[in-house]
Amino acid sequence: MALEKIKVIFIENDKEIEVEALVGLSVLEVAHNNNIDLEGACEGSLACATCHIILEENIYNTIEQPTEAEEDMLDLAFGLTHTSRLGCQIILTKELDVLALVVFFVLTWIIFAHFAKSKVVSFINNSQTDNIKISYSDASIAGFPFGWKVRFASPKITIIDQAISREITSDYLIFSFSYKLGNAKLDFGKVLLYSSANDEVPIEYKLHSQEDIVAFVDFTDVLYNIDSSSSLKKVIKNIEFTNPSIVAFTNNGDELFDLSRLTLKLNSSLIDMNQNFSLKLAGNYKSSFNGRVVNNADCVLDANYIISDNSDSKANSFDHKIELIQAKINLDNASCDLKGFVALARNSLPQGKISVELVDYENLVDVLLPEDFIFSKPYTKRFIAKAAAIEFSNEVKNKVNFDIEFSNKGISLGRVNLLEQKDN
Numbered sequence: 284m285a286l287e288k289i290k291v292i293f294i295e296n297d298k299e300i301e302v303e304a305l306v307g308l309s310v311l312e313v314a315h316n317n318n319i320d321l322e323g324a325c326e327g328s329l330a331c332a333t334c335h336i337i338l339e340e341n342i343y344n345t346i347e348q349p350t351e352a353e354e355d356m357l358d359l360a361f362g363l364t365h366t367s368r369l370g371c372q373i374i375l376t377k378e379l380d381v382l383a384l385v386v387f388f389v390l391t392w393i394i395f396a397h398f399a400k401s402k403v404v405s406f407i408n409n410s411q412t413d414n415i416k417i418s419y420s421d422a423s424i425a426g427f428p429f430g431w432k433v434r435f436a437s438p439k440i441t442i443i444d445q446a447i448s449r450e451i452t453s454d455y456l457i458f459s460f461s462y463k464l465g466n467a468k469l470d471f472g473k474v475l476l477y478s479s480a481n482d483e484v485p486i487e488y489k490l491h492s493q494e495d496i497v498a499f500v501d502f503t504d505v506l507y508n509i510d511s512s513s514s515l516k517k518v519i520k521n522i523e524f525t526n527p528s529i530v531a532f533t534n535n536g537d538e539l540f541d542l543s544r545l546t547l548k549l550n551s552s553l554i555d556m557n558q559n560f561s562l563k564l565a566g567n568y569k570s571s572f573n574g575r576v577v578n579n580a581d582c583v584l585d586a587n588y589i590i591s592d593n594s595d596s597k598a599n600s601f602d603h604k605i606e607l608i609q610a611k612i613n614l615d616n617a618s619c620d621l622k623g624f625v626a627l628a629r630n631s632l633p634q635g636k637i638s639v640e641l642v643d644y645e646n647l648v649d650v651l652l653p654e655d656f657i658f659s660k661p662y663t664k665r666f667i668a669k670a671a672a673i674e675f676s677n678e679v680k681n682k683v684n685f686d687i688e689f690s691n692k693g694i695s696l697g698r699v700n701l702l703e704q705k706d707n
Contacts, residue, residue: 287377293319306377310336310370327371329353332360334370346373398507400424400433403458405511406518416441419456433458438471449479453496464506471496477531488531488539498524503551522549540570556592576650582612601626607637614650617643625689633689641667641683670697 286305291313293300304313311334314321322333329352338346343366349357353372357363400422407417419435438456442449453475459468475490490496501521502509509518524547531539545566552559568580587606603626610621623637641647648663658666671683685697694701 289375289377289379291375293317293321304375306375308375310334310373310375313375314370321370323371329356329369329372332356332358332369335360335363336368336370336373337364338366338368338373340366342379343368345379396424396431399431399458399460399464402506402509402511403433406513406515409512409514410516414443416443431460431464433460447479447481450477452476460506464502465504466499466501469498469500471498488533490529490531492526492529494526496526496529498522498547520551522547524548538571540568543567543569558590558592560588560590562586562588577614580612580614583609584611585609601628601634603627614647617641617647617650619647623687632691632693635689637687639685639687641671643681644683666696666699670699672698 288303288305291302291304291310293302293314300317300319302313302317304316308316309327311321311323311327313319314334315323321336324333325331327334335357349368349372353369356369357367360367404422407419410417416439418439418441420437421435423434423436425432425434435456435458437452437454439450439452442451453471455472457468457470459470461467473492473495475496476487477490478485478487480486499522500519502518503520504518524545526545527543529542529545531542533539543566546564548561548563550559550561552561562584564582564584566582568577570578585608587604587608589601589604589606591602591604604624605627606624607621612619618641620640621637623635625633625635625637627633644667645664648660648667652658652660652663656663667683667685671685686695688695692700
């Protein structure tokens with residue numbers, strides 16, 4: 284007895300493909316057997332909507348209605364219509380004399396792939412400022428359906444700070460989007476080029492990583508709901524970056540320094556009508572180069588920056604608030620550790636307190652203060668000694684502690700009030 288077959292017509296980008304298929308197969312199986320470009324990422328387990336198709340209405344009304352599980356998956360499909368179904372759930376029967384359906388997937392891929400590209404390009408263009416410029420030589424779209432990638436060739440970030448211009452470039456930058464376009468992976472490759480230019484000698488070096496330099500970002504909403512006029516700052520909710528080791532080399536191949544165990548987490552959220560930015564940063568620095576002032580360093584930063592809504596003046600006594608949960612930097616044997624907060628308001632003086640602990644502060648001043656700083660290094664050392672209530676001498680005090688207090692009386696560093704210092 285011959286197995287029964289029926290005719291199935293796939294309509295793909297206005298092109299009809301007619302095939303004969305055995306009764307009992309699913310539409311997804313028929314598509315795969317005939318090289319029709321219909322995805323089935325979950326292999327029919329009802330864990331995705333990648334085999335989304337659109338039926339003719341008379342066919343849709345003939346077959347069994349979708350189950351609750353199928354309807355839940357259909358909610359994830361792009362271009363949903365009232366006759367949408369999942370190809371893996373439609374089984375061919377002999378009653379379906381001619382089954383005509385639209386393979387929506389390929390057309391959807393083309394539309395939304397270029398949509399994703401145009402969104403990202405718009406966000407980048409809207410992020411240009413007088414101090415930050417982002418450029419690239421070309422932008423293209425690639426990737427499998429529901430795994431879109433926007434590739435930028437020769438991306439360059441230029442940061443202009445007064446008389447200094449800094450540039451970071453790479454061969455490429457790839458945005459790889461998640462299925463629902465709610466987050467993305469940013470891949471910069473394994474090599475970054477850094478250069479800075481001012482009136483003095485320009486600086487250039489290469490940053491090499493054994494792994495791809497990758498960051499993960501979460502958007503404030505799914506991409507197709509975000510206004511194209513927004514900047515990157517407004518559309519990104521979270522950024523996460525980790526890398527075990529990035530080594531800097533001169534153009535001649537000499538190793539300058541090694542950055543290891545790098546982690547960065549930046550989060551933006553709305554808490555009690557206040558915009559809260561949270562930053563966590565950690566990493567180690569090591570250099571065997573004789574010309575370096577510091578050979579070993581590490582830092583840990585856990586901080587919040589809060590912007591008040593100010594609609595309720597009684598609830599908030601500040602416009603901006605900086606919270607230092609932990610801010611510590613070690614430079615060889617010297618270190619600086621800060622904890623506390625400072626609140627800033629338009630109509631009042633800053634309020635708050637930051638606790639300071641300095642280890643080997645004289646060497647710390649020698650390393651951190653440039654030679655042309657407004658205060659000389661000897662003066663700064665004497666000022667720290669006075670703030671910490673110790674007697675300045677040629678003998679190095681290993682550790683000092685004092686508080687920086689912000690109040691209606693002004694700013695006090697330990698026992699030194701800056702307003703009184705000015706009067707003196």
